[in-house]
Amino acid sequence: MPSFRAGARDVSSGLSGVLALLHEEDRSRVEQDVAQTFTMEAPYETRFRVRWPDGSLHYLHTRGKLYRDHAGNPQRLTGVSWDVTEKELAESRLREKEEHLYFLAHHDVLTNLPNRRLLQDRMQHALAKARRSGGLAALIYFDLDRFKTINDSLGHAIGDRVLKEIASRLARQVRETDTVARLGGDEFVVILEQVEEAEKVAGVAQKLLLELTREVLVEGHRLYVTASAGISLFPTDSVDSESLMKNAETAMYRAKERGKNTCQYFTPDMNARARELLQFESGLRQALEQQQLVLHYQPQVDLMTGDLIGVEALVRWEHPERGMVPPGDFIPLAEETGLIVPIGEWVLRTACAQSRAWRQAGFSPVRMAVNISPRQFRQSDLTARVDEILRETGLEPGALELEVTEGMIMNDVEAAIATMEELGKMGVLLAIDDFGTGYSSLGYLKRFPIAGLKIDRSFVRDIPGDTNDAQIAASVIALAHNMNLRVVAEGIETADQLSFLRDKGCEHGQGYFFSPPCTAEELAARFLAA
Numbered sequence: 206m207p208s209f210r211a212g213a214r215d216v217s218s219g220l221s222g223v224l225a226l227l228h229e230e231d232r233s234r235v236e237q238d239v240a241q242t243f244t245m246e247a248p249y250e251t252r253f254r255v256r257w258p259d260g261s262l263h264y265l266h267t268r269g270k271l272y273r274d275h276a277g278n279p280q281r282l283t284g285v286s287w288d289v290t291e292k293e294l295a296e297s298r299l300r301e302k303e304e305h306l307y308f309l310a311h312h313d314v315l316t317n318l319p320n321r322r323l324l325q326d327r328m329q330h331a332l333a334k335a336r337r338s339g340g341l342a343a344l345i346y347f348d349l350d351r352f353k354t355i356n357d358s359l360g361h362a363i364g365d366r367v368l369k370e371i372a373s374r375l376a377r378q379v380r381e382t383d384t385v386a387r388l389g390g391d392e393f394v395v396i397l398e399q400v401e402e403a404e405k406v407a408g409v410a411q412k413l414l415l416e417l418t419r420e421v422l423v424e425g426h427r428l429y430v431t432a433s434a435g436i437s438l439f440p441t442d443s444v445d446s447e448s449l450m451k452n453a454e455t456a457m458y459r460a461k462e463r464g465k466n467t468c469q470y471f472t473p474d475m476n477a478r479a480r481e482l483l484q485f486e487s488g489l490r491q492a493l494e495q496q497q498l499v500l501h502y503q504p505q506v507d508l509m510t511g512d513l514i515g516v517e518a519l520v521r522w523e524h525p526e527r528g529m530v531p532p533g534d535f536i537p538l539a540e541e542t543g544l545i546v547p548i549g550e551w552v553l554r555t556a557c558a559q560s561r562a563w564r565q566a567g568f569s570p571v572r573m574a575v576n577i578s579p580r581q582f583r584q585s586d587l588t589a590r591v592d593e594i595l596r597e598t599g600l601e602p603g604a605l606e607l608e609v610t611e612g613m614i615m616n617d618v619e620a621a622i623a624t625m626e627e628l629g630k631m632g633v634l635l636a637i638d639d640f641g642t643g644y645s646s647l648g649y650l651k652r653f654p655i656a657g658l659k660i661d662r663s664f665v666r667d668i669p670g671d672t673n674d675a676q677i678a679a680s681v682i683a684l685a686h687n688m689n690l691r692v693v694a695e696g697i698e699t700a701d702q703l704s705f706l707r708d709k710g711c712e713h714g715q716g717y718f719f720s721p722p723c724t725a726e727e728l729a730a731r732f733l734a735a
């Protein structure tokens with residue numbers, strides 16, 4: 206561990222020894238840091254690179270202090286340096302992995318364009334900006350016409366080359382502030398920010414359509430591609446990103462019906478969905494009172510032994526006319542309207558009571574996982590409510606695992622950590638759901654008092670065939686293990702997926718391969734051991 210201590214007179218020579226080895230890029234910063242010690246009373250602390258005489262590069266962390274005599278003249282500058290090379294390299298490897306993982310998770314591998322996930326984020330930003338400025342924003346949804354013919358007749362490799370060309374043509378034609386994303390397949394979306402007049406959007410769409418129709422030359426084939434485009438406008442057609450996308454897609458289908466290679470604005474009569482939604486909302490209010498909500502439970506198993514280690518509670522709505530409504534169809538609406546708070550509380554109480562009932566019936570205890578929604582997570586009395594429900598139902602806190610998503614945490618990291626710490630102190634377990642889809646910095650992950658991560662179903666679906674997803678799943682497992690977190694893979698449907706995950710050391714999983722979510726009675730009969 207190199208160190209230097211120097212008297213006032215040989216300060217310059219002691220320092221110059223170190224300075225002689227300093228990496229050029231760090232020199233002026235270090236000199237400034239040291240010089241500041243002479244002008245300010247505070248000790249200095251700095252980190253820099255040096256090249257040892259044997260040519261190796263090292264990182265030093267130095268802390269130093271200036272001593273003055275009674276008259277205030279500098280007397281001694283002492284400093285101690287630590288070699289922090291290992292730590293620095295480990296941190297930079299982690300940062301690189303983090304950036305690589307982020308890129309993979311937010312871009313389409315074929316075209317390098319933002320994928321659906323990043324598109325959603327960009328849309329939120331564009332809408333927030335338009336909201337603040339009172340301006341317009343537009344979404345153009347493109348779908349290539351008869352693209353399947355190219356794929357089927359010339360093969361996927363050529364199809365891919367065409368998609369890449371289309372992607373770069375679209376990206377070249379829009380402003381830097383606009384976004385071009387690939388939704389997958391032959392669908393692309395363009396977000397136009399700072400739109401001056403609604404009428405001008407069709408002009409942009411036409412220009413893009415024209416650009417796409419230019420001949421594409423691939424391996425000697427002269428190909429002609431056309432597309433259909435649907436336009437929806439913020440705030441004219443809708444104020445939320447999800448319905449803007451739906452509207453643009455609806456308009457795109459109308460453009461296809463009208464004969465392809467054309468664009469179409471969304472109009473309200475295109476769907477009667479709005480009216481339907483209102484009815485749905487009042488129905489959902491009644492659902493709680495009239496006990497139309499039920500919980501299904503999906504087994505979580507140990508991938509090595511096949512043993513049941515937990516269950517995830519998933520809510521369903523037994524609608525009097527529509528039959529069983531999946532949560533994806535009503536949870537977003539419940540979240541928007543605030544109904545999620547009483548619904549979430551009902552779910553938690555019912556799941557805890559069920560878990561306790563199984564124990565009382567003599568079944569071996571298994572962990573109960575319950576989803577917490579963003580709005581629930583932000584409730585200031587969440588911990589108190591959880592505590593009350595645990596007391597009421599008599600379930601021990603360590604038997605309950607709350608699943609939160611990355612997005613919920615990253616919204617306000619400090620507040621989220623405080624809430625998670627309170628829950629952790631009570632003994633409740635926490636897991637991050639849908640991991641990989643959000644923006645968790647892996648650095649932050651260390652600060653979260655969590656027990657495990659769940660790899661999102663979207664990364665499991667195409668493994669082991671999709672190398673991109675396989676790489677993401679493997680990296681998430683390795684990183685989680687580095688941080689002593691256990692991993693649950695979601696959506697395992699095939700033996701190939703299972704063996705890939707098992708090979709990578711993933712300890713737990715759930716999915717149709719083991720069982721779909723089932724009723725409490727079915728679960729007890731099929732999985733619980735007395």
Ligand SMILES: Nc1nc2c(ncn2[C@@H]2O[C@@H]3COP(=O)(O)O[C@H]4[C@@H](O)[C@H](n5cnc6c(=O)[nH]c(N)nc65)O[C@@H]4COP(=O)(O)O[C@H]3[C@H]2O)c(=O)[nH]1
Nearest residue numbers: 519520531532533552576577578696697698716717718722
């Ligand atoms: N394709 C496929 N799907 C599989 C497989 N295995 C499980 N699934 C489905 O994946 C979803 C897993 O739940 P999630 O990621 O927490 O995603 C949940 C969760 O975000 C939300 N949700 C469900 N119940 C609740 C709840 O009580 N409260 C809150 N806040 N959200 C809930 O709704 C989402 C969807 O729930 P479900 O429709 O029940 O869908 C469930 C489950 O049925 C598989 O092998 N293949």
